[in-house]
Amino acid sequence: MRILASDPVAEKGLNILREEGFIVDEKIKLSEEELIKIIPQYDALIVRSETKVTARIIEAAENLKIIGRAGVGVDNIDLAAASKKGIIVVNSPEGNTIAAAEHTIALMMALLRNIPQAHAALKAGKWLRKEFTGYELRGKTVGIIGLGRIGTAVAKRVKAFETRVIGYDPFISEERAQMLGITLMPLEELLQNADIVTMHLPLNNETRNLINRERLKLMKKSAFIINCARGGIIDEEALYEALKAGEIAGAALDVFAKEPLTESPLFELQNVIVTPHLGASTKEAQINVAIDVAREIANVLKGGLAQNAVNFPAMDKESYQRLKPYINLAEKLGNFLAQILSGGLLAAEIVYNGLAFKEETRPLTLAALKGLLDPLLMEKVNYVNAPVVAKERGIKVRETVMENGADYTNLITLKVTTEKGERIIAGTLFRNNEPRIVQIDQYRVDVVPEGYKLFVPHKDQPLMIGRVGLILGEKGINIAGMQLGRLTPGGDAVMVLSLDHPADGDSIKAIAEIPGIYEVKAVSL
Numbered sequence: 001m002r003i004l005a006s007d008p009v010a011e012k013g014l015n016i017l018r019e020e021g022f023i024v025d026e027k028i029k030l031s032e033e034e035l036i037k038i039i040p041q042y043d044a045l046i047v048r049s050e051t052k053v054t055a056r057i058i059e060a061a062e063n064l065k066i067i068g069r070a071g072v073g074v075d076n077i078d079l080a081a082a083s084k085k086g087i088i089v090v091n092s093p094e095g096n097t098i099a100a101a102e103h104t105i106a107l108m109m110a111l112l113r114n115i116p117q118a119h120a121a122l123k124a125g126k127w128l129r130k131e132f133t134g135y136e137l138r139g140k141t142v143g144i145i146g147l148g149r150i151g152t153a154v155a156k157r158v159k160a161f162e163t164r165v166i167g168y169d170p171f172i173s174e175e176r177a178q179m180l181g182i183t184l185m186p187l188e189e190l191l192q193n194a195d196i197v198t199m200h201l202p203l204n205n206e207t208r209n210l211i212n213r214e215r216l217k218l219m220k221k222s223a224f225i226i227n228c229a230r231g232g233i234i235d236e237e238a239l240y241e242a243l244k245a246g247e248i249a250g251a252a253l254d255v256f257a258k259e260p261l262t263e264s265p266l267f268e269l270q271n272v273i274v275t276p277h278l279g280a281s282t283k284e285a286q287i288n289v290a291i292d293v294a295r296e297i298a299n300v301l302k303g304g305l306a307q308n309a310v311n312f313p314a315m316d317k318e319s320y321q322r323l324k325p326y327i328n329l330a331e332k333l334g335n336f337l338a339q340i341l342s343g344g345l346l347a348a349e350i351v352y353n354g355l356a357f358k359e360e361t362r363p364l365t366l367a368a369l370k371g372l373l374d375p376l377l378m379e380k381v382n383y384v385n386a387p388v389v390a391k392e393r394g395i396k397v398r399e400t401v402m403e404n405g406a407d408y409t410n411l412i413t414l415k416v417t418t419e420k421g422e423r424i425i426a427g428t429l430f431r432n433n434e435p436r437i438v439q440i441d442q443y444r445v446d447v448v449p450e451g452y453k454l455f456v457p458h459k460d461q462p463l464m465i466g467r468v469g470l471i472l473g474e475k476g477i478n479i480a481g482m483q484l485g486r487l488t489p490g491g492d493a494v495m496v497l498s499l500d501h502p503a504d505g506d507s508i509k510a511i512a513e514i515p516g517i518y519e520v521k522a523v524s525l
């Protein structure tokens, strides 16, 4: 099998692959067109941050089984396209943590003490001392945005400088922050209070331009900002304006919205110091990430499971084919439940009944969690980060596997506890590949988990269906199907309507006002 390294990757890593019998080609600085031409020959691709693995490249990658990112950020890889094509994407999340944290500290000190500017002046023959009077780090408040691996490593290090550390990360718990000695606060409050703000979060649709014009205005005039995470998290134009207008004191940037970048208005400002994406560029980190990613690739190409897949639970092809319909079902169950929940999520239990789940349930649990958490959170939740996100939010996840014990041959039941109570959903496959929701709360139903639904618990009494139908009908919303479930005649009941179009807010409100309707939830699957 052939492996292509399209960015410079440490030989120690590539040699692991050669020793395993793989053919490894190193071809760097290829254009998209060049990559498209050669990619069909390869079973694996190794990249750092320079190669942009676009949908077009992935589309052409007929034999590609795995993309290995020698580093953390996978924003240079089109994950959706890779997932769609069944290509596993792995990264090496730990190998460069210290390198990036130390680079952040180096930038922080250089920024506070004007080291690059003083260095350049002296080499140009100017002995300037007064002009380069700096600031001490001791006693300052450091605001860390993103408290993952690098953010917490930075926190530990700046604490040694006798600083106060404040942090913003919507996905870590108060307890964890307390353990790290970091005071958590909302983003706006952090920006108002920090003397130095440093970014350590991924770039995604939610974090693009997170630090925009308005947020820069919240910072102290004396404050410094550092970005050693990803370009695009700080709006570069707004940053330029803020620095030029003296709204903040200075910036240190290792990463840029467009890379490589050799010209920028920011480079002309005296109070900006820059490095060309060097955060991970230490000998140690490059060896670490190359070894980690090489081991992953060798393992996956030999049919093993990936440890750091970012886009899919890793499984051999056979198990994947067998479990795929259950993976989809589990995700839909989670997704449905997420859309009818209220109150903060405390716990999720997934119960598997039946022989289909004897060997492997992990991918199903990840799928159920992804389905459950993704609609509830800002961040994109995937199969890999779902358990981490759940853990960080203090959501207890339990998995129970039973060979039998239910009314169906194979049944997945998801029970969720929120601050407001418990909700249950269960599903199965009819004829082995037709997914059905067969239980919601205490009601037995038979619902195809697809399309637009209205979930309407109500009192079992005449006219309920008619009045709901009338409201939707008057709005031109066609009811494609309806399922009813009830406990006892005249007691509690539920209707699950399948709609051709999503119900609008006014119709939902009108239905909720019908006497005897307990709640109305719109669900889109």
Ligand SMILES: NC(=O)c1ccc[n+]([C@@H]2O[C@H](COP(=O)([O-])OP(=O)(O)OC[C@H]3O[C@@H](n4cnc5c(N)ncnc54)[C@H](O)[C@@H]3O)[C@@H](O)[C@H]2O)c1
Pocket (backbone or CB within 6 Å): 071, 072, 073, 074, 093, 096, 097, 100, 145, 146, 147, 148, 149, 150, 151, 168, 169, 170, 171, 172, 200, 201, 202, 203, 206, 207, 228, 229, 230, 254, 255, 277, 278, 279, 280, 281, 379
């Ligand atoms: N400059 C470099 O060469 C270099 C080197 C390594 C990593 N990085 C980048 O550093 C970043 C952090 O890496 P890491 O290993 O610490 O990742 P990580 O996944 O361990 O941590 C990221 C943290 O960001 C938090 N987060 C996500 N969305 C957020 C939001 N909207 N607001 C606040 N916090 C949010 C997550 O909860 C998580 O705790 C990544 O973007 C990575 O690509 C850059």
Ligand SMILES: O=C(O)CC[C@@H](O)C(=O)O
Pocket (backbone or CB within 6 Å): 048, 049, 050, 070, 071, 072, 073, 074, 096, 277, 279, 280, 281
């Ligand atoms: O490959 C590099 O040098 C950069 C890596 C870094 O940005 C990362 O996200 O791990």
